[in-house]
Amino acid sequence: MTRKINLTPIRWPIGAASAAAIFALVWLLSKPDAQLFDASRISVISAWTGALAVLCLLYIKRYALALWLHGALAACFWTRIFAGADQERSRAFGPYGLGDQLTWIITDDLFPLFCIATLTSLMLIAASLGGARLYRRAGKAVQ
Amino acid sequence: MLAGFTLYHYGMVAGYALLFVAVHLLLVLAALRYAGRRTPTWPFGAGAAMLALASAALLFGSTQRAELTARLAQNLAKEIPGVCQQAQLLIAGMGGDASPDDEPLREKIQQALRAHFSQAARSRFEDDRYAPVSVVESGQDPKWGDLVIALRTHGKGRDPVHVGCYNQYEHRYSGFSGATKPYWRWDADPIPFENIVFFRQDPGSQPVVEYEPAQP
Numbered sequence: 001m002t003r004k005i006n007l008t009p010i011r012w013p014i015g016a017a018s019a020a021a022i023f024a025l026v027w028l029l030s031k032p033d034a035q036l037f038d039a040s041r042i043s044v045i046s047a048w049t050g051a052l053a054v055l056c057l058l059y060i061k062r063y064a065l066a067l068w069l070h071g072a073l074a075a076c077f078w079t080r081i082f083a084g085a086d087q088e089r090s091r092a093f094g095p096y097g098l099g100d101q102l103t104w105i106i107t108d109d110l111f112p113l114f115c116i117a118t119l120t121s122l123m124l125i126a127a128s129l130g131g132a133r134l135y136r137r138a139g140k141a142v143q
Numbered sequence: 144m145l146a147g148f149t150l151y152h153y154g155m156v157a158g159y160a161l162l163f164v165a166v167h168l169l170l171v172l173a174a175l176r177y178a179g180r181r182t183p184t185w186p187f188g189a190g191a192a193m194l195a196l197a198s199a200a201l202l203f204g205s206t207q208r209a210e211l212t213a214r215l216a217q218n219l220a221k222e223i224p225g226v227c228q229q230a231q232l233l234i235a236g237m238g239g240d241a242s243p244d245d246e247p248l249r250e251k252i253q254q255a256l257r258a259h260f261s262q263a264a265r266s267r268f269e270d271d272r273y274a275p276v277s278v279v280e281s282g283q284d285p286k287w288g289d290l291v292i293a294l295r296t297h298g299k300g301r302d303p304v305h306v307g308c309y310n311q312y313e314h315r316y317s318g319f320s321g322a323t324k325p326y327w328r329w330d331a332d333p334i335p336f337e338n339i340v341f342f343r344q345d346p347g348s349q350p351v352v353e354y355e356p357a358q359p
Contacts, residue, residue, distance in 0.1 A: 075163055082159040083152075090152045090273045092297035093212050098205060100297075121167065128171050129178050 006062050007138050015068035022069050026051075026076040041112070048077065048116045052123075059127065067131055070124050077117040081110055144218055144267050147211050148274040151204060158200035165193035212275060219276070219292070219306060226263045226290065227308040227341040230256055234312055234338050253313050256339075257282035260290040260308070268292065279305065279327065288313045291327045304344045312338040 051073055058066040085105050089096050105114055169190040175182055239252045260282030271277045279291040288310040293303035305327045311334060327344075334340055 071167070074167070075160065078163045079156060079160050083156045086152055086155045086159070087273060089297070090148055090155075090208070091275050092295045093216070093275045094296045095209075096297040098201065121170075124167065125170050125174050129174050132175055132178065132180055 005060055005134065007134060008062065008064070009135075010062070010064045010068075015065060018065065019068040019072035022072040023076055026073070027080070030076075030080060041109075045112050045116065048113065052116070052120060063131060063134065067124075067127060070120070070127060074117065074120045074124050077113070077120055081105060081113055081117055085110065144215065144222075145270040145274040145276070148215075149270055149272065151208055151211060152273040155201065155204045158197050158204060161193055162197035162201070165190050165197055169194065215274070215276065219294075222267065223290075223292065223306050223308070224341045226260070227339045229263075230259055230290075230308060230310075230339045231337070233259055239312060239338070253288065256310060256312065257288055260288070260310075264290065264292075280307070280325075282310070284325065287325060287328070289325070289327070306343045307341075309334055309340040309342055311336075311340055 055066060055070055055073060058069065082105075085101050088104070089101055104110070168186065172182055172186055172190065233255055234252055237252050237255065238248065264278045264281035268274075268276060268278045275295050277293050277295070279293045280287070280289050282288045282290055289307060290310070291305050291307040293305055295301075295303045307327070309328070309331065330344075331342060334342075
């Protein structure tokens with residue numbers, strides 16, 4: 001027996017506001033002026049995966065809200081990675097193209113975070129697909 | 144001088160955020176359509192437009208950065224020797240050359256030099272969080288009193304290169320010998336006999352230090 005998923009829709013201003021709040025909160029908590037791995041690598045990775053785990057619980061409680069927050073979380077992860085990489089780039093003379101930067105993100109220190117962010121994005125796409133299906137089924141059941 | 148770099152960084156992060164939104168919008172729309180939902184076509188257009196805008200912004204930012212660093216290099220080559228010259232004038236103006244044995248006067252001149260260096264560093268390099276230069280010493284080192292600016296270059300194993308002013312006035316009269324040199328003075332030998340010496344490390348081959356006498 002699976003738990004019942006709460007499919008109650010929420011109005012978009014509430015969803016957008018809470019997404020913006022989560023985005024701002026995560027950015028404030030993650031010390032935007034510090035390099036990503038100034039904190040220990042394990043703690044950053046576990047914080048990010050922990051946020052994803054909480055999000056999975058939220059999907060059961062309130063699916064529509066969780067979709068909004070999932071988007072906010074994915075935006076946080078990606079912009080945080082890019083900001084860290086671009087800070088590295090802006091703090092050096094000499095040629096350092098976008099390609100070098102991407103290589104640095106994908107293959108170097110930021111690789112674990114890149115994996116988590118990719119996973120978050122894939123989960124977001126899957127969740128919105130699943131949401132479309134769930135809501136259609138719920139709509140049919142009501143009718 | 145450095146505010147452009149902060150602006151550049153924020154602009155790039157905003158461009159990345161837009162890129163993120165565009166890519167996810169397009170992916171979700173494509174997935175919905177693939178799953179058989181009927182979606183209107185205008186969100187695709189909006190997503191494509193955002194994608195194009197974000198890419199253009201990122202490319203523009205990249206070219207801006209090259210210009211910013213070129214301009215910064217020019218400014219540095221002009222301004223740091225100027226700071227050294229001003230320091231030299233300051234010593235001459237206070238009569239430092241005339242009385243090397245006058246202890247209180249020397250003390251006063253040293254204070255003025257340090258204030259001049261820290262003021263110069265603060266007014267030019269305060270905003271260095273996102274810039275390729277940073278202040279290593281602004282006259283605050285109790286033994287040496289140099290002004291040292293580090294220029295970073297990208298790449299593993301590349302040490303920063305330094306430019307600045309050696310404060311020989313303080314050093315020469317402090318009767319100070321055999322002490323451990325700070326690392327920015329390691330390859331600096333022999334330093335010209337001036338009170339304030341502008342120096343520039345050669346980015347190609349680290350050990351070479353160029354001097355230009357800081358004469359007005």
